[in-house]
């Protein structure tokens with residue numbers, strides 16, 4: 597996007613107004629093309645190529661597989677998945693990658709190419725990274741989305757176990773969940789069925805052990821706060 601000077605001493609009032617209007621239009625266009633989310637100031641997202649057929653778009657929690665090339669402002673290439681011939685896979689929107697990626701790769705089609713210009717506060721900040729990215733660096737990434745897959749099913753185990761949704765886990769709920777997991781494991785690998793049978797036999801003991809460990813106030817329920825497994829809703 598063109599830079600938008602906030603003031604121009606020599607310009608006539610009417611042309612200043614026209615320039616501001618043009619900037620506003622650009623800003624709206626940039627937002628609608630790049631992502632439905634509001635772009636934080638400083639992050640630039642240019643769509644370089646958009647495939648005609650786009651049935652699935654990237655969203656928070658998806659596993660994305662990307663090719664990327666990162667360069668500094670002076671054009672120095674600091675990293676590229678293309679050089680390794682190995683695309684990079686990560687989960688979008690959960691802080692696994694720099695903020696500029698989490699925010700700049702939303703609503704993207706498979707096959708789409710973008711150019712991200714990421715200010716330091718959405719990249720590696722004042723400290724930089726290793727000896728390849730200096731502190732305060734603005735980063736440019738040329739990226740291509742290769743593949744989207746759904747997030748891992750274990751994103752919020754607490755919610756999965758809490759069948760009646762009362763925000764605490766009873767012995768029955770934990771017991772049911774464990775049985776389901778064991779039966780699924782047996783179907784996945786029939787060779788281990790002896791082990792699964794043994795686990796089912798020890799089932800009540802296992803539930804008891806879990807409550808010993810998790811039910812810290814011993815009220816017979818595991819609260820959301822007590823639960824030590826994955827329980828976050830942001831996915």
Ligand SMILES: [Ca+2]
Pocket residue numbers: 758759760761762763764765766769
């Ligand atoms: Ca419950």
Ligand SMILES: [Ca+2]
Pocket residue numbers: 810811812813814815816817818819822
């Ligand atoms: Ca408790």
